[in-house]
Each structure stands twice: as C-alpha cells, then as structure tokens.
Amino acid sequence: MPAPKKNGVQTVWFQNPPVIVATATIVGSKEGQGPLGHTFDKVVEDGYYGEKTWEKGERRMLAEVMNTAIQRANLQPQNIDYLLAGDLLNQIISANFTARDLGIPFLGLYGACSTMYEGLALAGMLIDGGFAENVLVGVSSHQSTAERQYRYPTEQGVQRPLYAQRTVTGAAAAVISRQGNGPVITHATVGRVIDLGQGDPMDMGAAMAPAAADTIARHLMDTGRQPEYYDLYITGDLGTYGRELAVKLLQQKGYDLSSRFSDCGVLIFSPEQDTHAGGSGCACSGVVTCGYLIQEIRAGRLKRMLGVGTGALLSQISCQQGETVPGIAHGVVIEGR
Amino acid sequence: MPAPKKNGVQTVWFQNPPVIVATATIVGSKEGQGPLGHTFDKVVEDGYYGEKTWEKGERRMLAEVMNTAIQRANLQPQNIDYLLAGDLLNQIISANFTARDLGIPFLGLYGACSTMYEGLALAGMLIDGGFAENVLVGVSSHQSTAERQYRYPTEQGVQRPLYAQRTVTGAAAAVISRQGNGPVITHATVGRVIDLGQGDPMDMGAAMAPAAADTIARHLMDTGRQPEYYDLYITGDLGTYGRELAVKLLQQKGYDLSSRFSDCGVLIFSPEQDTHAGGSGCACSGVVTCGYLIQEIRAGRLKRMLGVGTGALLSQISCQQGETVPGIAHGVVIEGR
Numbered sequence: 001m002p003a004p005k006k007n008g009v010q011t012v013w014f015q016n017p018p019v020i021v022a023t024a025t026i027v028g029s030k031e032g033q034g035p036l037g038h039t040f041d042k043v044v045e046d047g048y049y050g051e052k053t054w055e056k057g058e059r060r061m062l063a064e065v066m067n068t069a070i071q072r073a074n075l076q077p078q079n080i081d082y083l084l085a086g087d088l089l090n091q092i093i094s095a096n097f098t099a100r101d102l103g104i105p106f107l108g109l110y111g112a113c114s115t116m117y118e119g120l121a122l123a124g125m126l127i128d129g130g131f132a133e134n135v136l137v138g139v140s141s142h143q144s145t146a147e148r149q150y151r152y153p154t155e156q157g158v159q160r161p162l163y164a165q166r167t168v169t170g171a172a173a174a175v176i177s178r179q180g181n182g183p184v185i186t187h188a189t190v191g192r193v194i195d196l197g198q199g200d201p202m203d204m205g206a207a208m209a210p211a212a213a214d215t216i217a218r219h220l221m222d223t224g225r226q227p228e229y230y231d232l233y234i235t236g237d238l239g240t241y242g243r244e245l246a247v248k249l250l251q252q253k254g255y256d257l258s259s260r261f262s263d264c265g266v267l268i269f270s271p272e273q274d275t276h277a278g279g280s281g282c283a284c285s286g287v288v289t290c291g292y293l294i295q296e297i298r299a300g301r302l303k304r305m306l307g308v309g310t311g312a313l314l315s316q317i318s319c320q321q322g323e324t325v326p327g328i329a330h331g332v333v334i335e336g337r
Numbered sequence: 338m339p340a341p342k343k344n345g346v347q348t349v350w351f352q353n354p355p356v357i358v359a360t361a362t363i364v365g366s367k368e369g370q371g372p373l374g375h376t377f378d379k380v381v382e383d384g385y386y387g388e389k390t391w392e393k394g395e396r397r398m399l400a401e402v403m404n405t406a407i408q409r410a411n412l413q414p415q416n417i418d419y420l421l422a423g424d425l426l427n428q429i430i431s432a433n434f435t436a437r438d439l440g441i442p443f444l445g446l447y448g449a450c451s452t453m454y455e456g457l458a459l460a461g462m463l464i465d466g467g468f469a470e471n472v473l474v475g476v477s478s479h480q481s482t483a484e485r486q487y488r489y490p491t492e493q494g495v496q497r498p499l500y501a502q503r504t505v506t507g508a509a510a511a512v513i514s515r516q517g518n519g520p521v522i523t524h525a526t527v528g529r530v531i532d533l534g535q536g537d538p539m540d541m542g543a544a545m546a547p548a549a550a551d552t553i554a555r556h557l558m559d560t561g562r563q564p565e566y567y568d569l570y571i572t573g574d575l576g577t578y579g580r581e582l583a584v585k586l587l588q589q590k591g592y593d594l595s596s597r598f599s600d601c602g603v604l605i606f607s608p609e610q611d612t613h614a615g616g617s618g619c620a621c622s623g624v625v626t627c628g629y630l631i632q633e634i635r636a637g638r639l640k641r642m643l644g645v646g647t648g649a650l651l652s653q654i655s656c657q658q659g660e661t662v663p664g665i666a667h668g669v670v671i672e673g674r
Contacts, residue, residue, distance in 0.1 A: 003418065003515065005467040010442050012468045053658055081340060082527060090427040091652035092447045100530035100650075100663045105347050107455060107527060108665075110429045110447040118444060122459070129466020130342040131349045149654075178340065190419060190444060193437035313433035315426065317486075321390055326437045328445075 005128070008222025010189050010215075011331075014128040017184035018135075020334070021177045022072035023290035024065040028143065028169030031279070031287070034269045039292040040170070041068065047144055047169065055089065058142040061171040062087070062098045065290075066138045073134070073175040080104045080175070081132035084122055086115040087140045087282055088167070089149060094140050104136060113208075113237050114191075115139045116172060116286040117309025117330040121188035123176040124332070133178050140171035141281030150201070150316060164202040165239045165265055165280035172286030174294075183297040187333040189219040193313060195326035201312075201319045205242020205265075205277055208310040211327035212238060213249035215308055219331045220255060231303050233257050234293065235329070236285030236310040237265035239277035264288035285309045289334075297336045304335045342465070345559025347526050347552075348668075351465040354521035355472075357671070358514045360627035361405035363398045365480065365506030368616070368624070371606045376629040377507070378405065384481055384506065391481040396431045398508040399424070399477040400438055402627075407473065410512040417441045417512070418469035421459055423452040424477045424619055425504070426486060431477050441473060450545075450574050451528075452476045453509060453623040454646025454667040458525035460513040461669070470515050477508035478618030487538070487653060501539040502576045502602055502617035509623030511631075520634040524670040526556040530650060532663035538649075538656045542579020542602075542614055545647040548664035549575060550586035552645055556668045557592060568640050570594050571630065572666070573622030573647040574602035576615035601625035622646045626671075634673045641672045 007013045025040045032043030042064075049057035062085070070077060083102060085095035086109035099106035111118035119137035126132040144154060146167040152158040176185065194211040212235045220227065238246055243263040250257050264285045265278035289307055296302035309332075314325045344350045362377045369380030379401075386394035399422070407414060420439060422432035423446035436443035448455035456474035463469040481491060483504040489495040513522065531548040549572045557564065575583055580600040587594050601622045602615035626644055633639035646669075651662045 001470065003464070003467055003470045006418065006469070015467075055654055055658060081343065086447065089652065090654065091449065091650065093650070093652040093655045096530060096650035096663060096665075097655070097660070099665075100532050103529050105527040105529055106665060107459065108447040108449075110423065110445040112428065112445075122444065125466055125468050126462055127340070129462055129468065130340055130352075131462050131466065132343070133338065133340045190442040192440050192442055193433060195437050313428065313430070313437075315428035315430040317392055317427065318430045318434070321392060323434070326433060328433075328436075328443060 010218050011187055011222035013187050014124050016128060017186045018124045018127040018176045019180045019184050020174050020182045021180035022069045022175045023294050024068035025172045025287040025291040026061045026065050026170055027287055031168055031170055031268060034273060036268055036292050039295055040287060054142055054144040058140050058145050059094045059097050062094050062138055062140040063101055065171045065173040066102060066136060069173040069175050075134060077102050077104050080134045080136045082107055082126060083136045084109055084119040085138040086110050088146050112311030112313055113280055113282050114309035114311030114328055114330050115282045117307060117332050120185060120332045121190055121330050124185045124188050127176060127178050135176045138173035139282035139286040141167050141283040142169045143167045146281060160276060161202050162276050163241050165204060165277045166275035167281035168268060168279040168284040170283035170287045172283060172290040174290050183294060183334050184337050185332055186335055189215055189331035191215040191329040193326045193328050195324055197324050199324045201314050201325060204280060204312040205239040206245055207312045207325035208327035209238055209242045209245035210249060211329040212246045212308050212310050215329040215331045216250060217253045217255060227255055227257050230306045232305040233261045234305060235263045235308045237280040238263045238310055239265045241277055300336060307332050307334055347555050348524055348559035350524050351461050353465060354523045355461050355464040355513045356517045356521050357511050357519045358517040359406045359409035359512045360631050361402040362509045362624040362628040363402050363507055364624055368505055368507055368605060371610060373605055373629050376632055377624060391479055395477050395479040395482050396434050399431050399435045399475055402508045402510040403473060403475045406510040406512050412471060414439050414441050417471045417473045419444055419463060420473045421446055421456040422475040423447050425483050449648030449650055450617055450619050451646035451648030451665055451667050452619045453626060454644060454669050457522060457669045458527055458667050461522045461525050464513060464515050472513045475510035476619035476623040478504050478620040479506045480504045483618060497613060498539050499613050500578050502541060502614045503612040504618040505616040505621040507620035507624045509620060509627040511627050520631060520671050521674050522669055523672055526552055526668035528552040528666040530663045530665050532661055534661050536661045538651050538662060541617060541649040542576040543582055544649045544662035545664035546575055546579040546582035547586060548666040549583045549645050549647050552666040552668045553587060554590045554592060556643060564592055564594050567643045569642040570598045571642060572600045572645045574617040575600045575647055576602045578614055637673060644669050644671055
C-alpha cells in the first residue's frame with residue numbers, strides 16, 4: 001500500500017500546502033549587472049564582502065539572507081523549527097557555520113546545485129507532516145570559492161570552454177510556514193540520480209539535463225497533469241545547452257514543453273556578459289526562485305510553476321578517478337494563492 | 338501554536354512509530370578484530386575491497402549493505418520511497434554514486450559523523466508524515482579515504498596524538514517502514530550546532546561533546562522523562578575523552594547519566610588495538626547501531642535507548658582559515674517492540 005500522501009511513483013502532495021511567507025536574496029556584482037539584477041535584495045560589489053577570505057564572504061552572505069528572511073516573516077530564530085541548508089563547499093562549511101550562529105536545529109543537505117529545491121521539498125514534508133510550524137531553507141555559492149575547489153586555482157586563469165557555466169555568487173533563503181500569506185508549495189517530486197555517461201566536469205548542463213527531463217516527465221505522469229497545467233517549467237542551472245538538451249529529451253518522452261521551459265542559469269546572465277553557457281551553483285536557482293520567480297507569483301503574472309533544482313554530482317576526486325558526472329533534479333510545484 | 342507532533346522545543350514524536358525492519362553492516366579488518374567484530378555481517382580484509390581505489394572500495398561497501406538491507410526487508414529498490422544517505426567524502430560522493438546505481442529517489446545528507454542519525458530522524462518524519470512507506474538510510478566511512486582528505490597524505494605516516502580517533506572503515510544501512518516487525522523509532526531530537534571554541538581538528542571528541550550534551554539534556558527536558566527512562570544513552574563517536582566530557586557537561590546540567598552512558602567509538606575498538614581515543618566516522622555509529630545495538634534490542638537485552646549521532650563540522654579549508662570546530666548531535670529514540 002503506498003503512503004497516503006504519495007501521488008504516483010515519485011511525487012507527494014501536501015494536504016495543507018505550506019506557504020512561502022518570506023524570502024531574501026543577495027548576489028555578487030556580475031549577477032547584479034545581469035537581466036534580473038533589479039529583482040535581488042542586495043548586490044555586493046566586493047567578492048570578499050568585507051571578510052578576509054572568499055569563503056568567509058560567502059558565509060556572510062548566507063547568514064545575511066537567512067536573518068533577513070526571518071525578519072520579513074516577523075519571526076525570531078527560536079520560532080523556526082528547522083534550518084535546512086547546504087552549499088557547494090566541502091563538508092557544506094558555509095551552511096554549518098551559519099547554522100552555528102543562528103542556533104536553529106539544523107539538518108545539513110547536500111544536493112549540489114539542487115539543494116534549494118531539496119530543501120523546499122523537505123520543508124514541505126516536515127510542515128505538512130506535522131513536525132514543524134516554520135522551516136528556514138538557505139543556500140549559497142560563490143564563483144571564487146567554487147572554482148578553486150572544483151577546478152583550477154583562481155590565479156591560474158584557466159580559459160573555460162564555451163559550454164561551461166559560471167558559478168553564481170550569492171545566497172538565498174526562504175521561510176516556509178504552515179500558515180500565512182504567500183505562494184504555496186503543493187507537490188514535490190524527489191529525483192533519482194541519472195547518469196547517461198557524460199564525463200566532462202566542465203559540461204554540467206549536459207550532465208544534469210537527463211535528470212531534469214526524468215523528474216519533469218515523472219512529475220507529469222505521477223500527477224496525470226497536462227503540460228499546459230503549468231505556466232512555467234524552470235530548471236535550476238542547465239544553462240543554454242543543457243536547457244536545449246532537456247527540451248529534446250522531453251520531446252522524446254512525448255512532452256513538448258519548449259514554449260514554457262526556462263532555466264535560472266539562462267535567465268540570470270545576458271549573452272553580452274560573456275559567462276559562456278549561463279549561471280550555475282546552489283545560489284543560481286536559489287536567488288532566481290527566491291527573487292524573480294516568487295515576485296512574479298506574488299504579482300499574479302505567474303500562476304503555477306514547476307521548479308526543478310538540478311545538481312551535478314561530481315567531486316574533484318571522482319573526476320580524477322575517471323568517473324562520469326551523474327545528475328539529480330528535484331521538482332517542487334509553487335502556486336500563487 | 339507549535340506543530341502537532343512537536344514535543345517541547347526540539348523534539349518530535351511519531352504517531353505510528355516507524356519500524357526498523359532490516360539492517361546490514363560491513364566493516365574493515367581492524368573493526369572486525371574489535372570487541373564487536375562478531376556483530377557485523379561481514380568483515381573485509383582488503384581496504385580496497387577489490388577495487389582500484391579506496392574511494393571505490395568504500396562505495397562498494399555502501400552499495401552492498403544497502404542491497405542487503407533491502408533484501409532482508411523482502412523488498413525491491415522500487416518499493417523504497419526515498420534513499421537518505423551521506424558520507425564524509427567531499428560532495429558525499431560515495432552516497433551519490435550508490436544512489437545512481439540503486440535508482441531510488443535520493444535526498445543527499447551531510448551531517449558529518451552524525452549522518453546515520455540525521456537519516457533515521459528524517460526517515461521517521463517522512464514515514465509518519467504520510468510521504469513514504471519504506472525509507473532506506475545508509476552511511477559509509479573509510480579510514481584511508483577520510484584521513485587523506487581531512488588531514489595528511491597517507492604515505493606521509495603522520496603520528497596522531499593520543500586524543501585522536503580512528504575513522505571506522507565500513508558501511509551501514511537500515512530499512513525503516515511504516516509497518517512490519519522490529520524495533521521502532523518513537524522520537525527524534527534534531528540538534529543545534531554548538532561551538533565552545535575547540536580548534537584542534539584532531540580532537541573531535543572535545544568538539545562534539547558539548548553538542549551531544551546539549552541534545553541529550555534538551556531531549557529529557559522536551560519529553561519530561563527521567564534519566565532512568567532509557568537503559569542506554571549512546572553517542573556516535575565521542576571516543577574516550579569526548580564521552581567523559583559529555584558526562585561531565587550533563588552533570589553540570591543536572592543529569593547524572595554516567596552509569597548508562599556509552600559511545601559507539603569507545604565500544605568498537607579495544608584499548609589493546611591502539612586506535613588511541615576510539616573510533617569515529619559516519620560508519621562508527623552506523624555499524625554499531627545497525628549491528629550490535631539493534632541486535633541487543635531484538636534480543637530483548639536492551640529495551641529503550643536514546644542514540645545520539647555526533648558530528649564534527651570541520652573542513653580542510655575551515656581549519657586552514659583558523660576556524661574552530663563546531664559540533665552537532667541528533668538524538669533518536671529506539672525501543673523494542
């Protein structure tokens with residue numbers, strides 16, 4: 001017998017859809033100059049954000065959005081039942097130290113760039129399951145901390161291929177509550193890890209696109225909904241080429257979503273900014289969802305969206321040991337109310 | 338108004354306590370020679386486990402316990418709603434690749450050495466919340482993969498201080514179900530990140546003991562239970578000195594638990610094995626809980642325990658940048674039925 005709130009194979013529905021009562025975003029200068037620059041709460045010109053290292057700067061951004069989101073929800077840290085957070089740094093060190101300073105019971109997540117959506121899905125389950133009144137979800141990433149960890153020393157100035165993406169510098173947080181006003185989370189589709197054998201750690205869009213297509217197709221099958229049900233299908237950070245690939249893979253599965261399929265990594269930078277294939281990183285889907293998309297829903301311009309956080313599950317060691325790059329994608333339905 | 342299944346500040350209770358229907362364990366040779374050697378399903382003499390690298394060997398162990406646990410529960414991977422897993426390697430790469438091979442919807446966790454208990458707590462909430470019928474929780478760690486990542490190259494043969502612990506080589510998995518026979522999970526207390534300023538990455542017991550004491554005291558306050566309620570309080574990997582410190586910190590908080598307080602890291606190795614302060618790592622609390630402790634409960638020798646997974650939230654970068662080592666501890670009540 002399937003669990004009572006299960007809908008099909010991978011999707012769950014919420015009896016009392018949890019509410020996204022407050023969000024906060026902060027980004028770096030390049031993101032601030034991009035097409036969505038006006039939708040973010042704050043643009044930080046200094047990559048160090050006044051700290052001694054990029055890592056400490058990233059952490060300061062994460063702490064700031066979390067505190068802002070809590071204030072906007074008219075809450076105190078002690079009113080938050082759980083903090084669900086993660087980032088790209090080894091041992092999710094940005095999230096851990098931020099959790100220390102906030103003192104909220106903490107569940108550390110690692111979903112690579114899909115972490116915001118992993119957090120939103122879990123927040124929905126913890127609240128609708130009766131275990132929490134308020135949950136804080138937060139993520140961060142930083143071009144300068146991620147590049148030197150995953151790829152090459154910054155000082156080396158290695159030229160990236162045109163299909164590579166730029167890690168978004170920034171942080172995003174959302175307070176999800178059992179009651180309140182705002183867009184609601186109605187369903188979540190937790191993804192499987194999919195690996196079609198792509199082995200280039202620079203080509204993350206191609207690595208993640210099959211997982212995104214798998215989760216979206218599964219969501220539509222599980223719910224029995226027609227593709228037209230959603231105004232927007234938006235992936236986390238497939239970038240230009242990954243988005244194209246996901247649209248094609250979905251066509252092969254019988255779903256033509258091309259006219260309503262977008263990607264946070266495509267939206268956040270303009271082609272003139274020369275970031276190559278677009279943005280990536282936990283903060284990419286984080287700031288676009290908690291900034292632009294939530295604002296569009298609140299303004300009534302967007303009614304129903306399926307947001308799909310996408311993550312490339314590589315490590316420096318896995319690449320060095322010749323492994324391919326598997327991907328994962330978690331879908332969350334956000335609707336205006 | 339607090340959430341309906343909240344008990345006090347940090348504890349939740351389960352309306353229909355989820356059942357630990359099956360577990361599986363595998364350990365390395367040193368662990369096999371220890372006092373609990375006979376309680377593990379399998380002892381692997383070769384640290385590579387037949388693979389080309391230690392990392393691939395660790396992953397093979399993790400995959401094996403997961404498959405064994407699923408079989409013992411008389412299930413197939415497609416009957417499992419969620420896989421909750423994590424490990425110590427950067428980007429939890431052991432868990433990610435294992436999740437790929439199993440094809441179960443996957444939520445990646447990072448709780449350092451507390452990950453088994455983070456997973457058990459979340460599994461309880463997902464099942465009792467109505468979102469899952471069966472959840473698979475799995476963790477792994479490996480002396481040779483962890484040491485070279487966190488500390489020094491293996492070949493360097495750096496002498497460790499006597500208060501250092503040895504990372505347990507092994508993997509553990511548990512299937513938690515809404516129905517079935519076996520010990521049940523009745524409560525979970527998700528911990529806060531606690532940092533008393535300990536800055537030595539070799540002294541993880543001291544870093545984690547304050548978090549363990551905080552979670553245990555909070556659990557007793559939240560539930561209003563007397564210390565005698567539990568036969569056993571058992572922490573994940575505080576080791577010899579960390580256990581002592583936690584007992585003292587609890588005495589300062591008014592709880593004398595010394596006669597019923599043990600630690601998986603103390604139990605797994607004997608002093609003659611010269612591992613210094615005991616065992617650590619995700620697999621430490623993983624294999625002792627899924628092996629020895631569950632067996633004791635099934636045999637009726639142990640009735641009620643508060644298991645507390647403990648994690649030290651450090652990274653190589655955080656240590657190099659002069660940060661202290663915060664700790665976290667998640668408590669789960671397991672009772673015989």
